Amino acid sequence: MTTRTTPPTRLTRWIRVAILMAAPVVLAVAALTTFRVVPAAQAHPTRDTTIQITDSGFVPQAITVSAGSLVVWENDSDSASHRVAFNDGPTSPVLQPRDAYQRTFDTAGDYPYHCAIHPSETAVVHVVGHVPPSEPAELSVTSSRDQPVTPGAAIDYHITYENRSDATVAQNTVLTVTLPSGAVLLSSQRRGVPLPPTSQVGQDLVYALGAVPADSENQIDLRVQMPSPLPATGDVTLTARISASNVDSRGDHYTEDSSQVAVPRLTLGVRPAEDSGPFVAGGVVTYTLEYANRADDVAAPNVTVTLQLPAVATFVSATRDDETGQTTVNSSVAGNIVSFFLGTLAADSSGRIYARVRLSDSLAAGQPISITARINGAVAGVVGGEPERDSESSDSQIAPGQGPNMYVRLSSSGDNEISGRRVYQVAYGNIGVGDVASARVTLTLPSSVSGPDFGATPPTFFNNNTAVWQIPLLDGQTAAIPFYVRVTLRDSGNITATATITGTSEAPDIQPADNEAVDVEPILPLARPTVYTPKTTIVGPRPTFRGLGTPGATLSVFLAASASGPTQKLGSAVVRADRTWTITPTTAIAVNGWHWVTATQTLNNHVSGVAGASFAVTSTTAIDPDSLTRNGIPLGGLNPTLGWAPNHVYKLGMKLPACATPISPTLQSSLFNAAGLMTGYKRFPGVRPAADPQHVDFDFTTPISTLGFELYVDYDCPAATPAGPVVHIHTCIDGPSCSDDPPAPPHDCEDCVPGKPPRPRAIDPDGFVYDAAAVRAGATITQSIITRAWVTATRQTAPGAFAPWNALEYGQVNPQYTDSAYPDKVLTPGYFSFRVPPGAYRLNVATPGFLPYDSPVLQVIETPITHNVPLERSGGVQRNVATVPPIRIFLPYVRRQ
Numbered sequence: 001m002t003t004r005t006t007p008p009t010r011l012t013r014w015i016r017v018a019i020l021m022a023a024p025v026v027l028a029v030a031a032l033t034t035f036r037v038v039p040a041a042q043a044h045p046t047r048d049t050t051i052q053i054t055d056s057g058f059v060p061q062a063i064t065v066s067a068g069s070l071v072v073w074e075n076d077s078d079s080a081s082h083r084v085a086f087n088d089g090p091t092s093p094v095l096q097p098r099d100a101y102q103r104t105f106d107t108a109g110d111y112p113y114h115c116a117i118h119p120s121e122t123a124v125v126h127v128v129g130h131v132p133p134s135e136p137a138e139l140s141v142t143s144s145r146d147q148p149v150t151p152g153a154a155i156d157y158h159i160t161y162e163n164r165s166d167a168t169v170a171q172n173t174v175l176t177v178t179l180p181s182g183a184v185l186l187s188s189q190r191r192g193v194p195l196p197p198t199s200q201v202g203q204d205l206v207y208a209l210g211a212v213p214a215d216s217e218n219q220i221d222l223r224v225q226m227p228s229p230l231p232a233t234g235d236v237t238l239t240a241r242i243s244a245s246n247v248d249s250r251g252d253h254y255t256e257d258s259s260q261v262a263v264p265r266l267t268l269g270v271r272p273a274e275d276s277g278p279f280v281a282g283g284v285v286t287y288t289l290e291y292a293n294r295a296d297d298v299a300a301p302n303v304t305v306t307l308q309l310p311a312v313a314t315f316v317s318a319t320r321d322d323e324t325g326q327t328t329v330n331s332s333v334a335g336n337i338v339s340f341f342l343g344t345l346a347a348d349s350s351g352r353i354y355a356r357v358r359l360s361d362s363l364a365a366g367q368p369i370s371i372t373a374r375i376n377g378a379v380a381g382v383v384g385g386e387p388e389r390d391s392e393s394s395d396s397q398i399a400p401g402q403g404p405n406m407y408v409r410l411s412s413s414g415d416n417e418i419s420g421r422r423v424y425q426v427a428y429g430n431i432g433v434g435d436v437a438s439a440r441v442t443l444t445l446p447s448s449v450s451g452p453d454f455g456a457t458p459p460t461f462f463n464n465n466t467a468v469w470q471i472p473l474l475d476g477q478t479a480a481i482p483f484y485v486r487v488t489l490r491d492s493g494n495i496t497a498t499a500t501i502t503g504t505s506e507a508p509d510i511q512p513a514d515n516e517a518v519d520v521e522p523i524l525p526l527a528r529p530t531v532y533t534p535k536t537t538i539v540g541p542r543p544t545f546r547g548l549g550t551p552g553a554t555l556s557v558f559l560a561a562s563a564s565g566p567t568q569k570l571g572s573a574v575v576r577a578d579r580t581w582t583i584t585p586t587t588a589i590a591v592n593g594w595h596w597v598t599a600t601q602t603l604n605n606h607v608s609g610v611a612g613a614s615f616a617v618t619s620t621t622a623i624d625p626d627s628l629t630r631n632g633i634p635l636g637g638l639n640p641t642l643g644w645a646p647n648h649v650y651k652l653g654m655k656l657p658a659c660a661t662p663i664s665p666t667l668q669s670s671l672f673n674a675a676g677l678m679t680g681y682k683r684f685p686g687v688r689p690a691a692d693p694q695h696v697d698f699d700f701t702t703p704i705s706t707l708g709f710e711l712y713v714d715y716d717c718p719a720a721t722p723a724g725p726v727v728h729i730h731t732c733i734d735g736p737s738c739s740d741d742p743p744a745p746p747h748d749c750e751d752c753v754p755g756k757p758p759r760p761r762a763i764d765p766d767g768f769v770y771d772a773a774a775v776r777a778g779a780t781i782t783q784s785i786i787t788r789a790w791v792t793a794t795r796q797t798a799p800g801a802f803a804p805w806n807a808l809e810y811g812q813v814n815p816q817y818t819d820s821a822y823p824d825k826v827l828t829p830g831y832f833s834f835r836v837p838p839g840a841y842r843l844n845v846a847t848p849g850f851l852p853y854d855s856p857v858l859q860v861i862e863t864p865i866t867h868n869v870p871l872e873r874s875g876g877v878q879r880n881v882a883t884v885p886p887i888r889i890f891l892p893y894v895r896r897q
Helices: 772-776
Strands: 010-015 036-039 048-054 057-059 062-066 069-075 084-086 099-105 109-115 122-128 139-145 154-163 170-178 184-190 199-201 204-212 216-225 235-243 254-260 266-272 284-293 300-308 313-322 325-328 330-334 337-345 349-359 368-377 392-398 406-414 421-430 436-444 449-453 461-463 466-474 483-489 493-504 516-523 530-533 537-539 545-548 554-560 566-574 580-583 593-603 611-618 649-655 666-672 678-687 695-701 709-718 729-733 766-771 790-798 801-804 831-833 839-846 858-860 869-871 878-882
Touching: 048 062, 057 122, 062 069, 139 170, 139 235, 139 254, 154 170, 154 204, 154 235, 170 216, 204 216, 266 300, 266 368, 266 392, 284 300, 284 337, 284 368, 313 330, 313 337, 337 349, 406 436, 406 493, 406 516, 421 436, 421 493, 436 483, 530 611, 545 593, 554 580, 566 580, 566 593, 666 695, 766 772, 772 869, 839 869
Parallel strands: 048 069, 062 122, 537 611, 766 869
Antiparallel strands: 010 709, 036 099, 048 057, 069 099, 084 109, 109 122, 139 154, 154 216, 170 204, 170 235, 184 216, 199 204, 235 254, 266 284, 284 349, 300 337, 300 368, 313 325, 313 349, 330 337, 368 392, 406 421, 421 483, 436 466, 436 493, 449 483, 461 466, 493 516, 530 545, 545 580, 554 566, 554 593, 593 611, 649 695, 666 678, 666 709, 678 695, 729 878, 766 831, 790 801, 790 839, 839 858
8 A cells, every 4th residue: 555654854743632512513514615695794705896786787787807806796676686697507596685695706707697587687707817726626426326227217317526625616617427328318407407418419418517616516417218128137327527627636536327227036936835735645735836026126017927737736726815915816727837927016025826736646655746836027128138046946745655754853053152052943743644653852962062941842851961852642744843942052162963753653654764863063262352442552551451252251451571472460351241341450551662462361261362452651641631721711621521602713722742843733623413423524723822832722613513523633743753663553544533442333223133034145245445545546445445434234115215224134234344353244354245135225334534425326136246435535634653652642532412
């Protein structure tokens, strides 16, 4: 990864001044723009020209200003409303009497305009000269889509463009949108106002946007008619590019929405019904045909289910069971083929067909009985493609004799860890026709488990880890209710359990019994614990250590002389049920030096491997907490509880360390929403009084909000590099992301409960979360990964509506945290991996220090999806820091109320 290291004679310091508010502060989320309505009495910039709007028009009608000037329009009418509309695009809101509108002109040229309410009122602004921007504009463009791509459908696309620059207007901005092949533009508008493209050549729509204000965002909404037919394979892609005469290399100048044609996903399964009769000569059996359209948003028309019967069977009748209830299904018979016409299946719908079949009187014992079911539906406008993977299903049975045929099945599930819980299931039955008297089911548990819990079905007797259930009579054609046994794992290595079934019968032709089953599972040794904190420089000789471990284990932390040699014991703790542990040393650690700690855990006389972390302790703080003041009044240290008035200016003061050259500090304000996620930031420059060069004052303006904000100071201070090699490199984003503890997940999934994964099999998405700025600087994605991000998979629940996906049904975790230790079963740093069923998904990614990210809609079908997530920095500067004491100082964090 390309990095920017600190020069040998210059060290970068961060100082966080964490200030706590007593009451929540609401953050007003609004797009900032240089075109705005202001009270007329406040419209007095330093370089401005004022134009009066009277009942007869604009006064003066023509003006000449220099580039960079700001022009203000004031509505002097007593009762009439006006609206300033420029020929190059910008338009004011409706100006009521005494309202004002202003615009800054950065580029030379003529700017004719008129009143949109009174078209006869015209005027012009002549701009001469040129004031080059202080820095290039930073543009980005993203795209999204509301509907699935289907043949002949009208699709709503949304193209969002943004100028992320703090003060630079993007000049001569052009947005080019390329429609999918064969698609036709139906309408185009911006913020509800029609906006036809400036030109169109083939599938390319060109929008000349002119000047795009700094720190602004806008959206163009397109309605596009898709062609018909469309291919079932291959992507249907819309792209957008944005450019400007003064744009730089930052930002995402290109976006695309690419998706396969949305088609129904028909699946079918066939099996004997639970209440089916025996498969014997002359018997009537019932098959259950479970059908579904797994597509989330596309109906399946003209659906037909066909059933191919064996030669030894004839069709009797069928009923259909779906959300409307049980009805007679339309069927037709041609030889041994039975067809059921279902009509149209709605998106994400399912049902069953119960088909009754009579078996031939000539059916012999041991004769196979095979049946095959298929489902299909004609989709108009889609060409090519392959049949659905689960559109065909078969079932095979063997005609039993008159005697019994016993079986036993043994399976287990649960934690494969020492002290974990495991559940054994013993399923048994008699698939033969004859009854079994005095049946006996035996389960032999491994010696390395303890505490068996049999629940509501205790055995007849239990001794030496062997349980026996006596069943007086086991009827033919019976699948008995399974037995369940819960145990606790006490040792590592393989554990083996065995189940058997025996019994007697008076039937002369007893079948060979499948009377033994074995379950073997490996039990993992005690895993190494995880040490989260501290991992870099800390203040004070008694840091608090936190991490993850095995619940119930006793964890100990040692101050090590080497990476693996523990010496002084710092403390012990029992790992909590949520796998977390916390230890604060009872004795102090030597200050001003690097240390290594090791942690181990003990459970059931097993000792885990060693985990460790390096850190530095310093007794030096780079700021005097007692020097903090607000409006000249001492705050009394860090993290005071204060009240803050919205949209109010406070003068915050403090003393910073002396430097060989003047200090250039900046007060950073991170803004947070109700979920505690960072949504933006502001910078406030510092002023040093001449009489006291170490003192710095900041004029901080509180946001117009009731949500959270956090303050910290960023400054550079020359210092001599300490002798010796750099001990540790730690990459960190200024702000809350410097914390070593994972934050609370940003999303909750309501009604998420564990369950058994339904069909069909789960598919990706997966990918890496990375720093987009680092990649643009030349690093690879894996060199730029972000290990402190929450990735939430959301699934479409209605058109345009998404909710967190219930990962617990699939034995997964949602959201996932991109470090290598969080208990989400994803161990690769920066990587996320979900295994989701087919459907439409979006990925939401959030981490402090970066802008929140919402992915395009990902259509999960049958092929793996890899979607790497580029995160844009929210303004905190990323630095690669050589953490030699006391360069990196962590002060107490804000507790937002």
